[in-house]
Amino acid sequence: MLKLLYFWVFIFILCGCVGEQKPIQKSSISARSIIPDFYEEYGEIKRGQGFFQALKSISIDNAVALQLINALRDEVEFSTLKVGDKLKATYNRKKELVAFSFSQNPAEIHTVKLNNNKWDYFLEQKPTFWFSKIISGELRKGSTLVEDLKEKGVDASVVADVVNVLLCKVNFRFHARTGDKYKVVLSQRMYENQTIETKVLYTSYDGKRAGFSEAFWYEDEEKGSTFTAHYTEDGQALIRSGLRYPLSSLHIRSHYGYRRHPVTGRRTMHRGVDLRGRIGRPVHAVASGKVILSTYNKYAGNKVAIKHRDGSSSYYFHLNARKVKKGDWVRSYQVIGTVGATGRVTGPHLHFGFKNSKGRWMNPMHKRMIATPKLDGARFLRLQEQIAQIKGHIQDLELSQVARYLVANIPNQKVEYKLRLGVDLPSVKI
Secondary structure, three states: OHHHHHHHHHHHHHHHHHHHOOHHHHHHHHHHHOOOOEEEEEEEOOOOOOHHHHHHOOOOOHHHHHHHHHHHOOOOOHHHOOOOOEEEEEEEOOOOEEEEEEEEEOOEEEEEEEEOOEEEEEEEEOOOEEEEEEEEEEOOOOOOHHHHHHHOOOOHHHHHHHHHHHOOOOOHHHHOOOOOEEEEEEEEEEEOOEEEEEEEEEEEEEEOOOEEEEEEEEOOOOOOEOOOEEEOOOOOEOOOOOOOOOOOEOOEEEOOEEEEOOOOOOEEEEOOEEEEOOOOOEEEOOOOEEEEEEEEEOOOEEEEEEEEOOOOEEEEEEEEEEOOOOOOEEOOOOEEEEEEOOOOOOOOEEEEEEEOOOOOEEOHHHOOOOOOOOOOHHHHHHHHHHHHHHHHHHHHHHHHHHHHHHHHOOOOOOOEEOOOOOOOOOOEEO
16 A cells, blocks of 8 residues: 555656646747847948938938937048948847947947937947058159059059149159159058058159159147148148148038038038037138128027138138137138037037138138148157158168068078067068
């Protein structure tokens, strides 16, 4: 009898254990796990596309697109958009956008994430290094500088930079001759064997008719400074068609042309460019002239207008303070006010506009007037320091070329030469 009781207890326990393993619960957990909390859509800037169109291709509507642009435009220069720039949108289960990423090169990713109805900005930067190389040669019969540089593998955009700098001193159409010599030093930012940025550190041209000219790259301490450019050794700017800008650094938040207004959301004509600037930053006259307007209205806020000697007029809106009055004569680069957020705006910036001599609005970035001023004071001393570094850099690059040639003619010789110029460069094995 006792054995029979043990038998039934054992059966009961065995059935209970089997009953606890419910296949339905297991399958339901598996079903829930395959439903993603987020999904992503990828896109890129295509030929002929604007930023709004590119965003629409990854399911972002215009209203949200405007929010993204407002969140990014202080960090991203949209004027440099190019075919192939990458976009990524992250959505939740409700198909709501929660994050967006934009990248113009694989080493830098700009991201905004939604946090309590506010877009927070993040920048991811991957390790890169700078590599320099020297390119030199002489013009052959029937060749041009442009053709020669392209044949040596220089990208077309870099060739254009070199030629634009030299055109300030050299008239290639009339003075270029067979046998003229040139030299270019490039500093290239590399990421996984890919060039993502190129700076023309130095360029020179030595011709029978053109004479000798050289230019050095100057980089100002202030990021985005309008003084960052190519200069002669005595500090003269080499900019063919520059405009003296109203701010000491240039970052365009909104371009000239049709756009969706950041306040009204309507598509309207934007007759100027919006430049980023903190409240109180000095605003300069782009050229000498007479103040024809110094007043306030509810749309433009505090505004100043100056008529210049060529009949054109420059306009400065949303000023925090006006430093000149109507009828005043101002000199080039004189402070005429400070950046503000007056009038109908979403935040502090300078609206900079231009009318041509016929009184028609034009893109101020297309106005040819005055090049960047000649450097003096602390900036000139900084230029001299950078020129000394570049000259030393050129000597080391040329030495590495000579050493490579000499070692190549010596059997069983192994040497490692490293450039030490305060520039992040790889070892050169020769």
